[in-house]
Amino acid sequence: MAIDLNRFIATFFDEAQEHLESIEEKAMALGAGAADVETLNSIFRAAHSIKGGSGTFGFTQLTDATHEMETLFDGLRKGKGQADANTVRVLLDACDVFKAHIARLKAGDRGNDPAMDGVRAQLIGYRASGAGAAAPAAAPSKPTEESFFADAPQEKAGSAYGLFEEKEAAPANEKFGFFEREAGDAPTEPSRRKGDSSSIRVSVEKIDRIVNLVGELVIAQAMLQQSAATSAGADERLTHSLATLDRNTRDLQQAVMSIRMMPMEFVFSRFPRLVYDVSAKLGKKVNLRTQGRETELDKELIELLVDPLTHVVRNAIDHGIESPEERRAAGKPEMGTVGMRATHRGGSVIIEISDDGRGLDRERIIAKGRELGMAADESMSDQEAWGLVFEAGFSTAKEVTSLSGRGVGMDVVRRNIASLGGSVSISTVKGEGTVIAIQVPLTLAVLDGMIVSVGGEQYIIPLEFVAEAFKPGPNDIRTIVNRASLVAVRGEQLPIVRPEPLCLVVEVDNRRAALLVDSLVGQQQLVVKSLDTNLHAVPGVAGATILGDGRVALILDVATMTRTTASRTRARAAA
Amino acid sequence: MKTILAVDDSATMREMVAFVLESAGYRVIEAEDGAQGLDRATATTCDLVITDQNMPNMDGLTLVRSLRELRDYKSVPILLLTTESSDTMKAQGRAAGATGWLVKPFDPATLLEVVQKVLR
Numbered sequence: 001m002a003i004d005l006n007r008f009i010a011t012f013f014d015e016a017q018e019h020l021e022s023i024e025e026k027a028m029a030l031g032a033g034a035a036d037v038e039t040l041n042s043i044f045r046a047a048h049s050i051k052g053g054s055g056t057f058g059f060t061q062l063t064d065a066t067h068e069m070e071t072l073f074d075g076l077r078k079g080k081g082q083a084d085a086n087t088v089r090v091l092l093d094a095c096d097v098f099k100a101h102i103a104r105l106k107a108g109d110r111g112n113d114p115a116m117d118g119v120r121a122q123l124i125g126y127r128a129s130g131a132g133a134a135a136p137a138a139a140p141s142k143p144t145e146e147s148f149f150a151d152a153p154q155e156k157a158g159s160a161y162g163l164f165e166e167k168e169a170a171p172a173n174e175k176f177g178f179f180e181r182e183a184g185d186a187p188t189e190p191s192r193r194k195g196d197s198s199s200i201r202v203s204v205e206k207i208d209r210i211v212n213l214v215g216e217l218v219i220a221q222a223m224l225q226q227s228a229a230t231s232a233g234a235d236e237r238l239t240h241s242l243a244t245l246d247r248n249t250r251d252l253q254q255a256v257m258s259i260r261m262m263p264m265e266f267v268f269s270r271f272p273r274l275v276y277d278v279s280a281k282l283g284k285k286v287n288l289r290t291q292g293r294e295t296e297l298d299k300e301l302i303e304l305l306v307d308p309l310t311h312v313v314r315n316a317i318d319h320g321i322e323s324p325e326e327r328r329a330a331g332k333p334e335m336g337t338v339g340m341r342a343t344h345r346g347g348s349v350i351i352e353i354s355d356d357g358r359g360l361d362r363e364r365i366i367a368k369g370r371e372l373g374m375a376a377d378e379s380m381s382d383q384e385a386w387g388l389v390f391e392a393g394f395s396t397a398k399e400v401t402s403l404s405g406r407g408v409g410m411d412v413v414r415r416n417i418a419s420l421g422g423s424v425s426i427s428t429v430k431g432e433g434t435v436i437a438i439q440v441p442l443t444l445a446v447l448d449g450m451i452v453s454v455g456g457e458q459y460i461i462p463l464e465f466v467a468e469a470f471k472p473g474p475n476d477i478r479t480i481v482n483r484a485s486l487v488a489v490r491g492e493q494l495p496i497v498r499p500e501p502l503c504l505v506v507e508v509d510n511r512r513a514a515l516l517v518d519s520l521v522g523q524q525q526l527v528v529k530s531l532d533t534n535l536h537a538v539p540g541v542a543g544a545t546i547l548g549d550g551r552v553a554l555i556l557d558v559a560t561m562t563r564t565t566a567s568r569t570r571a572r573a574a575a
Numbered sequence: 576m577k578t579i580l581a582v583d584d585s586a587t588m589r590e591m592v593a594f595v596l597e598s599a600g601y602r603v604i605e606a607e608d609g610a611q612g613l614d615r616a617t618a619t620t621c622d623l624v625i626t627d628q629n630m631p632n633m634d635g636l637t638l639v640r641s642l643r644e645l646r647d648y649k650s651v652p653i654l655l656l657t658t659e660s661s662d663t664m665k666a667q668g669r670a671a672g673a674t675g676w677l678v679k680p681f682d683p684a685t686l687l688e689v690v691q692k693v694l695r
Contacts, residue, residue: 007594008594011586011587012587014586015585015586015587042631045629045630048658049585049629052588052627052658052679052680053585053587053588055658055679056587056588056679056680056681057680160678161676161677161678161688162660162675163674163675163692164668
């Protein structure tokens, strides 16, 4: 029967990728001195699995090279030889080449890959040099490239399978006896694939389509609710049904959102390798500790977090952690620690990147800020001083040249996080270390918002930024002399009389500001609609939503609003 | 309809085995390692078990031995998937109580052929 195994190639690539990541992670554990049998076993099994799969698809170079890795670790797990720093290096190098090779295979390039020959030779050479020197496992069986794509059953060698007989018999007899009997009537009725496995793979597009449709449904439901509330003839049954609909819609929305959620594991798993490479390059000793790998976050956000986190972790190693000599002199252990921790807090996820390095130097930062022409002086608060680090252009020359290859500074990190509706804050103690906390919403698709009314228009303020709301008394609002709220009307200065406003205190990155609004309309979960495709980016506007009455309301970008206000105030104070 | 339990820690292998066998009209139950295989085998009595050898939690040989201790599995055929067809492997497989072995990688036709033979 003709079965096209190509349909399984995608699964194999995904799986191989996972195995390689697992190998890297275990390799890092080896480097940290955890050469226990289970670690060695895991590496062995991962290599073994890749070998098995690649053989099936005729990826012979991958089969051969992973076979060597497997043999090496088979030896090591059986106590032949000792895993050391060299083993880690060899393993990581091999993983890099395997990844590149798999990328080639994915792109349809089945040609000879010289790098794979190199890695295979390296693995053999390394084993020969003593590590894991074991009797090589049986050579992998090499199918011809097209063997399994062929329509007709291939002529099989007798050893492809065999049956043990009840009585002891020579293996040779078994397999021949077996082949001589011909299979008769085979059931050929194809059956539907039964979903016994616990998960299925679905494309992100399909999920996003459902998310969008549910979003529309939520809006329609809100409209329905609103018109029922305003129409006089709403009876009890209608109200009850609408309440049920409301609950179900909400549950449905949450269920759909949870499909898009992925554990932070997907991000964290990349970092042991990064930490290893960066610290090796800088001659520092760094141990990575991750916590909260199971914390879930929207898939889209997870992908967008990789770059900013990479930068922050690099910085922590480059600028935070001191050299082993320096650490020893300061009475610290030579091995520095970088921590990554993800936790849920309300509707947000907080990712903290900590290091036990030298901490930020307030004086140096302020001096540097001045040098760069920024509004900086000794009177600024610590938070304001740390804030300078996030200003554009505030990266030392050393940083640009050595590690942050793309020349990304902390300003880009802050901008990226802000564009996700999140914020970044720093806390640091000189000599003891620094913690950078990144807060992002769980998802970009829905938002808990406070609806406010200003001048007849309604605006949305993301609830996470709202600290409090109060009605200011007559003496609470003061006007700075040079910003008097007077308006010149035909030569006469008239004080501006405002309708009694409400104050909404918002807080972003430890910066607080009071927004004056006419009234609070209510709180609601809203479906975020992007403006990007329709309009140019408007500073201070993060997006839009459709309210229950069908009106469009703008979602305010509180982070940008408070930041521009703060820098304006500072510039004025400096002038 | 005959039920076959496919045990392999590789999703690629499981999907392939399941696809080939289901296309041929068998019902396939999948398990990711020996321990899960033993669970599934206890929950549903299968007509054939195909298991990989190297797996986390419980390896293939242990699974074969554990199954043979169950009354329902005294005479159910069990095939070992293996990357090598060495004499050691065969001796171990036979001692554990496996019915036969199949070398990985295999093509769909070979898999079907051996399955049909042991199930006849």
